[in-house]
Amino acid sequence: MDYNLLQQKFSHIFDNELIVEISKKGIFKNFKKDDIIIDIDQPLNFIPLLLVGDIKIIREDDDGNEILIYFLEAGETCTMSLTCCLGIAKSKIRAVAEKDSSLIMIPVDNMQKWFDSNASWRNFILQSYQIRFEEMLEAIDSLAFMKMDERLYKYLKNMAMIDESNTIFIKHQDIAEDLNTSRVVISRLLKKLENERKIKLGRNKIVMI
Structure with a gap:
């Protein structure tokens, strides 16, 4: 095998x-x-x-x-x-x-x-x-050269590509650790991306739009 x-x-x-x-x-x-x-x-x-x-x-x-x-x-x-x-x-x-x-x-x-x-x-x-x-x-x-919100969105796109799915199951804290920032910053920027209709937030999951 x-x-x-x-x-x-x-x-x-x-x-x-x-x-x-x-x-x-x-x-x-x-x-x-x-x-x-x-x-x-x-x-x-x-x-x-x-x-x-x-x-x-x-x-x-x-x-x-x-x-x-x-x-x-x-x-x-x-x-x-x-x-x-x-x-x-x-x-x-x-x-x-x-x-x-x-x-x-x-x-x-x-x-x-x-x-x-x-x-x-x-x-x-x-x-x-x-x-x-x-x-x-x-x-x-x-x-x-990239702002944190741009880095975050690029990170999410990479995760979606790796998982071969538009739905990413991940905690805000895990993203913060990967990007070397705080959970509060990530949560705020995720909400910003949701308001821009780039993503949709759920419980421990993010849907790419």
């Missing part, structure tokens, strides 16, 4: 020989919503390939304030963990399951070996770096 899931998610990316290798060398793990998959300062000797679910990647400052950097979706990997693995460093990020998720953990030795020997793996890693780099630039632009 694990091999079939790998083939389903990655057959358009990896050659069959590599999929077989991944199914043999990788470690399959399941996580529940809100489980911490990778924590800050955790030594990393593997990289995650996401098979099912969504994961949010978070940075934390010295005071414990968190900010969302980007989301991982099925078929993707976290390039920040790649960087830590290659440099034999501790994790600089926290990876949290946004919903129930299944992953396969690739040992760092295999990651490096396949990068040298397998073109499909090498292309996947390089493309992943490019995608994550663009997302990080987008996150920086949002922080530097």
Whole structure:
């Protein structure tokens, strides 16, 4: 079943020989919503390939304030963990399951070996770096140039796209933590967006209009 899931998610990316290798060398793990998959300062000797679910990647400052950097979706990997693995460093990020998720953990030795020997793996890693780099630039632009209501609306649109639904089930406090602001600010701005007829508010849910 694990091999079939790998083939389903990655057959358009990896050659069959590599999929077989991944199914043999990788470690399959399941996580529940809100489980911490990778924590800050955790030594990393593997990289995650996401098979099912969504994961949010978070940075934390010295005071414990968190900010969302980007989301991982099925078929993707976290390039920040790649960087830590290659440099034999501790994790600089926290990876949290946004919903129930299944992953396969690739040992760092295999990651490096396949990068040298397998073109499909090498292309996947390089493309992943490019995608994550663009997302990080987008996150920086949002922080530097966008007002909080614009950041909030962009965040909601991204959540709706990830969930593939116009209805987002989330608490105001959770949004506030992801955007590194207060619940009061988020509640006020959500009401503003509702008055502008961009969203409709419900109990622990938001409907995109």
